[in-house]
Amino acid sequence: MNVTDLTNGLIQLVNGENAKHNLSVSQLVEKVLEKKEGVLTSTGAIRATTGAYTGRSPQDKFIVEEATTKNIINWGTVNQPISSEVFDQLYSKMISYLKERDEIFIFDGFAGADIRYQLPLKVINEFAWHNLFASQLFIPNNGEEMITNEQPFTILSAPHFKADPEVDGTKSETFIIISFEKRTILIGGTEYAGEMKKSVFSVMNLLLPENNILPMHCSANVGFEGDVALFFGLSGTGKTTLSADPNRRLIGDDEHGWSTSGVFNIEGGCYAKCINLTKEKEPQIYNAIRYGSVLENVVIDEFTREADYSNPFYTENTRAAYSLSAIDKTIVPSIAGHPQTIVFLTADAFGVLPPISKLSREQAMFHFLSGYTSKLAGTERGVTAPEATFSTCFGSPFLPLEATRYANMLGQKIDEHNVQVFLVNTGWTGGAYGEGKRMKLHYTRSMVQAAVEGDLDHIETVKDEIFGLNIPIHVPGVPDDVLQPHKTWNSQKEYFLKANELATKFKDNFKKFEHLSTHIEKLGGPIV
CATH class of the missing domain: 3.90.228.20 (Phosphoenolpyruvate Carboxykinase; domain 3)
Structure with a gap:
């Protein structure tokens, strides 16, 4: 499949009658409830469950082996190569699948708070709650003019579309595939929303060093005198918790770039683990989980709709996705020295x-x-x-x-x-x-x-x-x-x-x- 065919298929999809573009938070919440994709909690957050996949699927993540990236990717068990033919076949199938849905949801936004290095994004979701997640985690396009003329990186996410490994060349029904030449990410067979955010981070980890910017898996905050601190660590080590300091202002909780000018947040929201979350220990995170935010796999009381953060019934990896605007003390825009x-x-x-x-x-x-x-x-x-x-x-x-x-x-x-x-x-x-x-x-x-x-x-x-x-x-x-x-x-x-x-x-x-x-x-x- 050449770029023209890919572009034409995408244009038809985004211009289809079933495409809902950049719905407001309230509209997306209504869609989630209408489609019974989630429930409303006592604080106004949406709670959704993700079925069998309650975490990332690293064995099902691939990068397309292409002429422009073949010799620079560190291929191996992490960056698994996959052919353009496999990508093209799955892309074509996903476009057809999404065209047949009653509704699809499209979010236009950015990765990167520093406008000089922003990556435009177009996120196309089968689920309304996934689109709500994208609106919380990425930086929305509020109509401002972009400095860059870059083609957006497109995410096609269809959890109910499952691959056939024998036919499609994947390892399982689940797949996360990045094509840098075609600036597209395919995600299928998993309802875990975190695959979207981490795929974009993988993209930024290749693109930012080309501009002499260090991409970092870290949280960041700044004191009131301008002193910046970074917190590196994998999921569950405390990045979000420790950076949400009431005595400092939050830059971001998970992904940043470090340029010649300073640091900037790659995202527009936070994705916090919330197992055993309490208001006493982590008040900023607890209070951020309100209308517009998304809870993944958190147990909810059937009658009161209150969250039971201590209950790991679905998984230990319970999550809360919320906009930076839900945190009291943040830097806007998310840029510091x-x-x-x-x-x-x-x-x-x-x-x-x-x-x-x-x-x-x-x-x-x-x-x-x-x-x-x-x-x-x-x-x-x-x-x-x-x-x-x-x-x-x-x-x-x-x-x-x-x-x-x-x-x-x-x-x-x-x-x-x-x-x-x-x-x-x-x-x-x-x-x-x-x-x-x-x-x-x-x-x-x-x-x-x-x-x-x-x-x-x-x-x-x-x-x-x-x-x-x-x-x-x-x-x-x-x-x-x-x-x-x-x-x-x-x-x-x-x-x-x-x-x-x-x-x-x-x-x-x-x-x-x-x-x-x-x-x-x-x-x-x-x-x-």
């Missing part, structure tokens, strides 16, 4: 990493490339308990390019702007998962506050004898013994066995970066 502080977040299932440590430049590079954390239950299909994993740059599922490309850009920016970097463990303490306990949120908040306010810049530290990390001996609001993990374990023997086990995993994982200067591992990695 260069960061002074970077926090790497990890949920250590071994329970041996310090709750906070200061990193040298080499340690920052080592831990960024390592991206150690634990996949938490529900964030991907098949993950039912925390699993230790290494996700390069804290976002390897979304990186089309060689990881060192992003790491080198980060290292240059750390040097250029003299950024302080910290590693914060929001995972387990006093033992590994199953024996220890999750780090108390108010301890973590105190540590992060001390880091971003500069209170730890000159404080005395002690070196961890296994990981070589510099641990502050005191943080206001945190018991001193909590700061040194070996002191929280009942058995020192068990602690050192687990710590050495994790140190070995770090070293084994880093072997894939042997082509880098060896001093990064020697000066930045474990010392045993």
Whole structure:
């Protein structure tokens, strides 16, 4: 299928009688209720369930192998190649399928708050609630003129359209396929709305570096004096929770670019995990879940329509999608200066990493490339308990390019702007998962506050004898013994066995970066 045929099919689809363009939030809510796609909760949010797929399907995600990208994509188990023929066949089938729906819903907007680097988007959905999700997560086009003349990246999302692997060349009924040449994303066979947002992030992770912009899987906020902090980490490590600080203004909770001018949000909303959400612990997130927002897979009381955030009946990966406008203290537009502080977040299932440590430049590079954390239950299909994993740059599922490309850009920016970097463990303490306990949120908040306010810049530290990390001996609001993990374990023997086990995993994982200067591992990695 050539570009002309593709364009003609798309034009017919978007101009069809069943196409509903840029409906308001109220209109979309009415459509969701009319079609029984979801229910209205006591706060006015829409609650939808996603069936069998309550998380991303990484094994079903592909990039089309094309002339312009063939030699720059880091092909492998993350960036799986698929042929243009497979893409064209599925595209044609999806266009025909969507034309036959009673109604389809179209959202026009952007990715990227900095208008110099915005990517225009056209999101075409089978479900009204998916279009409502898109209106919350992406930046709406409110009629303003665009600087760029770029063709929009189009998302075709049809959850009830399922592939036949034997005929269509996919691995299962589910597929997420990105074509950079045809500027199109196909999503079928899954109702999990997060596939849309993460596919766009994957696209931006290829396009932004072409403009010397570092794309980052991080949240960001800014103090009232203009000091910017970044929080890197995978889903469930606390990016959204820790960046939603009542004493700071939110830039964004998950995806950002770092240009020569500073940082900017890629999205227009937040996508927060809400398992065990409470108003007392996370008031900004709790209060943002109101009319216009979307709850995924949250249990709702049949009569009161109140959300039971503690109930994982559908999944641990319950989610809330809401616009940045639902947060009291935000930056509008979502743009700020260069960061002074970077926090790497990890949920250590071994329970041996310090709750906070200061990193040298080499340690920052080592831990960024390592991206150690634990996949938490529900964030991907098949993950039912925390699993230790290494996700390069804290976002390897979304990186089309060689990881060192992003790491080198980060290292240059750390040097250029003299950024302080910290590693914060929001995972387990006093033992590994199953024996220890999750780090108390108010301890973590105190540590992060001390880091971003500069209170730890000159404080005395002690070196961890296994990981070589510099641990502050005191943080206001945190018991001193909590700061040194070996002191929280009942058995020192068990602690050192687990710590050495994790140190070995770090070293084994880093072997894939042997082509880098060896001093990064020697000066930045474990010392045993």
